[in-house]
Structure formats: structure tokens, C-alpha cells
Amino acid sequence: MTLRDAWPVLAFGLVAALLPAFVTAGTLLNFAIFTLILCLAAQGWNILGGYGGQYSFGHAAFFGTGAYCAGILQVRYGVNPYVTFLAGIALAAAVGAVIGFLSFRSGLRGSYFALVTLAFAEVFRVLANAVPFTGGAAGLLIPLDARPVNFQFGERGSFYLIVLALVVLALLLTRALERSRLGAQLVAVRENEEAARALGVDALRVKLAAITLSAGITGAAGGLYAQYFLYVDSTIAYGTWISVEALLAPIIGGAGTVFGPVVGAIVLHSLAEATRSLVGRIPGIDLVIYGIVLILVVRFPPRRLPALIRARWRR
Template sequence: MTLRLGLLAAAGAVLVFLPFWVPSTWQNLLITTFYYAYLGQAWNILGGYAGQLSLGHAAFFAIGAYTSAVLASQYAISPWLGMFAGAALAALLSLGIGYLGFRFGLRGFYFILLTLAAAEICRLIALHLPLLGGYTGLFINFTPNPWQFQFQGKIPYYFIALGFLAAGSGIVWLIQRSKLGAYLVAIREDEDASEALGVDTFRYKMIAYALSAALTALGGTFYAYYQYYLQPNTVLHINHSVDIMIRPIVGGAGTILGPVLGSFLLELLGEFSRTYFAGGMAGLSVVIYGVLLIIVVLFLPRGVYPTLAHLMRRRRPGGAT
């Protein structure tokens, strides 16, 4: 335990000083890594712990991004407050989808498609809403005012992203230790059996979904004020839902370190393919990325963290395998 705390403190110290040492392109990479690890952590609550795979988290993300942006531009409400309005709206939508889906016992493939369809409906609606800028997208004016969630340079964003990730991981850690976490894992492992044992599966799946959606929406606000531009065909696209879910799965769904490791690994692979292959033909770097993804799945079919943990246990004398 002390060793663990020591490691955590050392890692924390490195992370605090890291952005001042590395060049700005690296800062950007680290911000993206933290930020997708955070989104992965939010997805993890529903997809990893409760085992309800969602391919529609882009919808919650976009609700968070658009709500805070519109509240700031139309009603002069600071995004620091607006982000919670976005989170509440996203939680409401998730409860709506969850109510419909879980009430009727949709599972597995059917639930995945319900979430996908919901996100696609949101995308099509957003494209036709003048308030959100339609196809042109929504631009956010840059006024370097921290109260408006806007900062000069990358370092403040680095620390906010890191803070998001730390807070998100903390929440997941708390869930994992709580009864809720145990219920969610029970639902994932065998829904019928846990129902038979008296677990209110509907209720806990709803809680997991709402939490997951709200946290994802908070991440959407960060994106809005990091990119200063929102377009439905990027933020609400299926590919974005895929981006959100892919990291926790690669890292190991249903573990705290999974989304973090997955995010680091995929960011590295993505950067590798962009750096060495983006200059060539259009599409080549994505092909390389896709091939690397396939290789990762074939060689680490349980995910990065579970595989590592398994190896560690085997090495320790007397440890169970």
C-alpha cells in the first residue's frame, strides 16, 4: 500500500512538471490523451462496469459542448456553470434512452443499436438547427478570459484535462468500491442471475447511464473551449462515439487503469501513423492505424491492463494466477 501511494505521488509530481519540459506539440498530445482517457473513464461506468456497450456517447458529448457554448454566447452564462446545465441535459437524455431501452429489456447488440440510432437522430437534428449553426458549425469567439473557460497557451488546458482525468478516475474508483459498483459488475456478468438475487437491475443500469452521460457532457464543454469550433458531422458523428469507446476497450473495459492505458497506447499509435505515414497517400496513415488496432486486438484480446495484471500476478511468488 505504501509502495502504491509512493508510486502515485511520484507519477503526480512528474505530471505536474511535465508540460513545462516538453515542446508544444507534445503538450497537445498529452492533453488529448488525458482528455480521451477521461471520456473513456466516463464511458467505462456504463460500458465497462455495467457491461452495456454504448455506441452513442457522442450525443452526450455534443449536448455538453453545445449547451455551454450556446448559454455563453446567447445568455452570457459562464461555461463553468453552463457545463453543469449540459451535464444535466445529457443525463436527462440518457434517462430517456435508458428508460425506453432497459424497460423493454434491450441487451447486447440491440442496446448498441439503440444508442447509435439516438446519436444519429441527434446529429441529423443538430444539422438542421440554426441555433447550432447547421452545416457551417458553431464558432466560439476567443477572448482569453479564464471565467469564459478560455486561456492563452496550452498549459492551463493541460492542467484542466489532467484534473478532469483525476476527478473522473476518482469517481470510478469510488464506484468500484461501493455497492453500486458491485451491482454493476453483477449485472455485467449475469443479468438474469443478479435480477433473481434481488438486484434492481433497471435502476442501477439507469444510474450508471446517467452518471456516464453527465460526465461525458462535462468533457464536451472542455472540447468546445479547446477547439473553439463545433460541427455536427465531427462531434456527433459515429466515428466520434467510436473514438470515445475504443480507448477503454483497448485498455481493458471495467478497470480503472484501462481507459488511461488505452488512451496512451492509442494516442501513441495514432501519432506514430500520422508522423511517419501522413505525408504519403491520403488514407495511408489511417490504414496503418487500423492495422495497428487489429494487431492490438489479436495480441491483447483481454485488453492492456488485464493482461499486464495477469503477468504481474504470475511473476510474484505465491501470487494466485
């Protein structure tokens, strides 16, 4: 990857880093931080689903693993939060490797793979809700100690910059993947796995690398969520909401592109907040909106919109 490849990502990071200097309202910074966390989870899904064509319906399994690892190690054993954050990424990547090995080794793909990932996420949710070690239904409350050494900050702007830095790192990693041999092999597997095998591509190895990297990035998003909100339970960590949002954001913004998850996460979260402001906090209203958006995206894919607009204009 050259500087020419990286400069759009670096420019985005520099512009976004100016936000705390102009925005001091806590509500807007909360919105920005949560959107960036969603961007990170969506970028993780994008590597596996967008570039690899392996659609997952259960990325909550990786998000929740990163969140619970950060919470349990801090609350139960008093481990430093920075260490727990890195441990959550490693554990989520390991979970992704195990799920990927069991699924891809068995030849699962398409809807079968999607259902298997959904099943794993649901099993993790039930276990986290039932086992006392995870706090059960009450969840885990991380003690408040707003000092940088505890990965907690008195100002939201500091945490925003850390999350932004990780998002930029994930974008650079995705750009490097695009330009790498592994990225080319991953796209080849997505387009035609049998043809890729005939050309000598080890499809199992490529897909395992993709799901491991995808799970690690999504686990980082879960760790950041737990560290920012200082609370995690089974519904939050392994809930359907994160699997849906991590899947929808890249599809809306453009799956298989570097900035697609960023655009999709901003649109998706903005739409959800606007809906809540207009109709109130009706339970499940955001999922209804997501369903409508998904139908529209399937009917009018983002990559087809420019051509459709030009055709209408010419007519």
C-alpha cells in the first residue's frame, strides 16, 4: 500500500479529529462515538461479507466476546483495562477462527453459513444470560474511575479520538488488504470459489484468515462499547441489534469498499436517531426502519443508484 492509497483515509481521520474542537455538546459527542463504534463493527463484517462474500448473521458473537472479556477481566480479576481490551480482541479473533474452521471445513456457505453464525451468537447470548460468572441477567457493571490509566476519561472528546484512531487503523488495514495477495484471493473466492480453487487458491485458508481478522476488529468494537458505557449484559453484547447493524451498514454504504461501512453507519445511525426524535422511543421502531431500509437497498443497490439517476435524467 502506497501513500496514494492511504491519503483518503488519513484525510478522513484528520477532518474527523477536528470535531471535538467545534462540538462540545455531550449528546452530539455520544452520537459520534457510538457511530464510530458501529463503523468499527461494520468494517469487521465488511472484510468477511463484503470482500469475502461470506455473509454472517451472527457478528454479535464476536462483539459480545470482546465486550465480556473486557468486563470480566476488569471486574473479576482487576486486570488493567488496556490489557483487557487487547485480550478481548485476541479472544474474539480466536472465536472467529474456531467458528470459521467448523463451518468452512464442513463446506458450509451461503445461507447455511449465515444461519450457523446466527446460532453461535444466540448460544453465547443464552449462556451469558444464565451463567453467574458473567453477571447473569443483571450483567456486569464496570467501576467508574475516570482516569486515563483506567481507559476512562473525564472528557468525551478524548475517548472519541481513541475510537477514531482505531477506526482509521481499521480503514488502513482494509485498504492494505485490498492491495494484497490475500485480498485478491479473497475476492476470487467471493466471485467463484470453484474457479479460485482450480487456480490454486487455498479457499479454506483464505476464508479462515478473513473471519479471524473480521472477528478481531468486531471484538475491538465490543471492547470499546463496554469501556465507554461501563456496562454490558447478554442483550447488549450478544443481541441481534449489533448483528443487524454491522450487516446493514456496509450494504447501505457499499459492501466490499473501504468507506462503505463508514457511510452506511452514519446514515443508519442518523436515521435511527431521527426516527426516535419524531415518533418517540417506541420499542423496536429502529428495527422496523432497518427492515424498510434493507428492502430499499435490495431493490435499489447503492452501486446502481448513480446509473439509475442518470437513466432517469436522460429520459
